[in-house]
Amino acid sequence: MSLWHLHLDALDLVGLTNAPNARETVALASVALERMADVLHEQWNPRTGTVYAQFSSDLALLLPEMSEQELLDLRRISERFSPSIFDTAMKRSPRPQFHSVIEIPDFTSQHVHKTLLTIATDEAFLRADRMQAWALALATATLLLHARVRLVEISQPPCRIFAPELSYLLALTNLLFRADFELDGTTEELERVSQLGRFPWTAFSLDRLFEARVVYEQQMLLHGVALRSIEKIIDGE
Helix, strand or coil: CCHHHHHHHHHHHHHHHHCCCHHHHHHHHHHHHHHHHHHHHHHHCCCCCCHHHHCCCHHHHHHHHCCHHHHHHHHHHHCCCCCCHHHHHHHCCCCCCCCCHHHCCCCCHHHHHHHHHHHCCCCCCCCHHHHHHHHHHHHHHHHHHHHHHHHHHHHCCCCCCCHHHHHHHHHHHHHHCCCCCCHHHHHHHHHHHHHHHCCCCCHHHHHHHHHHHHHHHHHHHHCCCCHHHHHHHHCCC
16 A cells, blocks of 8 residues: 555544444444554554665665765775675665664554654654655554544543644644644644654754655645645544
């Protein structure tokens, strides 16, 4: 299942859980939600995720920034080894790096949004094709969180949703889907999320999160979808 396929399915799921007859489709929506969360987790788990093999290697991203002489020197040095370390490095799949094993995300599929937020710790990883994919995946995870909260509201009145999850939902929704949002307010919400999840973010991590909004909006516009259209789906309009 491609990242785009998964994202479009997540949009459909949110529309389903916001529909007037949502109570009649709780079982179907619940099965779909868990399946999509499992797929997203399989793709992005930093330990065994399948998505990383699709990305450009660190060396491939570095080459355009190198001078001709630096490139010649690199190739000359790499040819001293067999097989060539240049070829090996070009093919090496990148993965987000963490300061310790303890920091490597190990959340369940139910909390895949936390996995993706932890990846923002390695701001150097999130660039080029990796940023494109991560921004889309973060939006997908937010949609799944919307559906999860909505299903609890429908099937378990009165609402029994824990406040922390609502904090994640509010911050990510404002960050990614609100056509009009306040920078200061969203920054405060993200800082609150950082404290809740104990994410070791830096100022650069926050920059990557706001960049994700721009990248996601651009990707949707390339497919003819305005951010306000996504906002209406989320709001059930």
